[in-house]
Amino acid sequence: MEIPYIVEKRADTGLNNVKLGIWLFLASEVMLFGALFSSYVLLRLMAIDWPEGSAVLNVPMGTFNTVVLITSSVTMVMAYASLKMDNLSGFKKYMAATIGLSLLFMVVKGFEYSHEFDIGNFPATSTYLAIYFTMTGFHALHIIGGVIVNTYFLFPGSKMWVTNKQQFINRIEAAGLYWHFVDLVWIFLFPILYLT
Amino acid sequence: MSTDVQAHIKLYKKIGVALMVLTVVTVLASKIPVGVALGVVLALIIATVKGSLVVTYFMHLVEERKSICWMLLLTAFFFIVLIFIPILGYLDHTGKPMTLPNANAPVAEETTH
Numbered sequence: 001m002e003i004p005y006i007v008e009k010r011a012d013t014g015l016n017n018v019k020l021g022i023w024l025f026l027a028s029e030v031m032l033f034g035a036l037f038s039s040y041v042l043l044r045l046m047a048i049d050w051p052e053g054s055a056v057l058n059v060p061m062g063t064f065n066t067v068v069l070i071t072s073s074v075t076m077v078m079a080y081a082s083l084k085m086d087n088l089s090g091f092k093k094y095m096a097a098t099i100g101l102s103l104l105f106m107v108v109k110g111f112e113y114s115h116e117f118d119i120g121n122f123p124a125t126s127t128y129l130a131i132y133f134t135m136t137g138f139h140a141l142h143i144i145g146g147v148i149v150n151t152y153f154l155f156p157g158s159k160m161w162v163t164n165k166q167q168f169i170n171r172i173e174a175a176g177l178y179w180h181f182v183d184l185v186w187i188f189l190f191p192i193l194y195l196t
Numbered sequence: 197m198s199t200d201v202q203a204h205i206k207l208y209k210k211i212g213v214a215l216m217v218l219t220v221v222t223v224l225a226s227k228i229p230v231g232v233a234l235g236v237v238l239a240l241i242i243a244t245v246k247g248s249l250v251v252t253y254f255m256h257l258v259e260e261r262k263s264i265c266w267m268l269l270l271t272a273f274f275f276i277v278l279i280f281i282p283i284l285g286y287l288d289h290t291g292k293p294m295t296l297p298n299a300n301a302p303v304a305e306e307t308t309h
């Protein structure tokens with residue numbers, strides 16, 4: 001007996017299994033990042049003094065990274081749209097661009113982290129740096145996870161395009177939802193850590 | 197269906213441009229000398245607008261049923277409540293470090309809750 005609604009949508013909710021599953025997973029991710037954001041709020045309120053983000057961190061690099069991640073979100077949704085238009089080569093092009101931009105984000109983050117370490121700024125140095133490294137560190141781990149998933153779909157995973165087209169499109173939609181969530185987290189992280 | 201997707205692609209590109217513009221607005225808004233609290237509120241308002249664009253169009257929430265959107269809005273509301281309830285308990289003594297009672301810690305001042 002086959003599991004129902006793997007590909008086709010339920011009539012009452014309009015959802016298939018993968019969409020419901022990925023949204024539930026994103027809800028758990030909201031709890032994770034929500035806990036970190038509320039920790040930031042409480043730590044900052046209770047602090048005697050708190051540095052301005054721009055005094056510690058490199059705002060142009062942070063802005064560049066924001067632009068890179070937003071662009072990767074656009075290329076991710078374009079990859080999905082290419083599949084909807086039956087264009088596998090377009091999908092591969094946009095997915096490769098998404099992965100490339102994600103790796104660029106990580107390279108810039110690596111430069112930022114190594115600069116902080118070079119000048120003696122570590123997580124243990126101050127509360128501000130502790131929350132900065134924790135939040136951006138968790139975010140970076142999520143980027144790495146997304147890169148692994150997207151690389152799988154670009155190479156071995158794309159074989160499903162031949163065997164079950166609609167299921168493959170649904171999987172890319174789910175990967176896209178995760179990726180847009182990672183972008184969403186950075187959209188909130190950037191102003192509160194770098195600009196305020 | 198192909199023309200439908202083409203229309204979506206045009207929209208995705210417009211949303212991408214809007215997000216870039218709002219990123220520039222975020223950075224410029226941070227230069228306005230309004231103080232920390234108002235600065236954070238302003239930054240979060242712009243971030244919420246950007247986030248709404250990503251969720252509505254890139255995450256296809258605009259194509260889902262209304263009940264799904266309302267459920268997510270309800271979740272977002274309770275999430276904000278969860279963040280703000282602890283803050284409300286500490287608003288009367290912000291900027292003062294809290295000490296925990298133990299044998300070695302100095303005696304903490306009486307604080308009213």
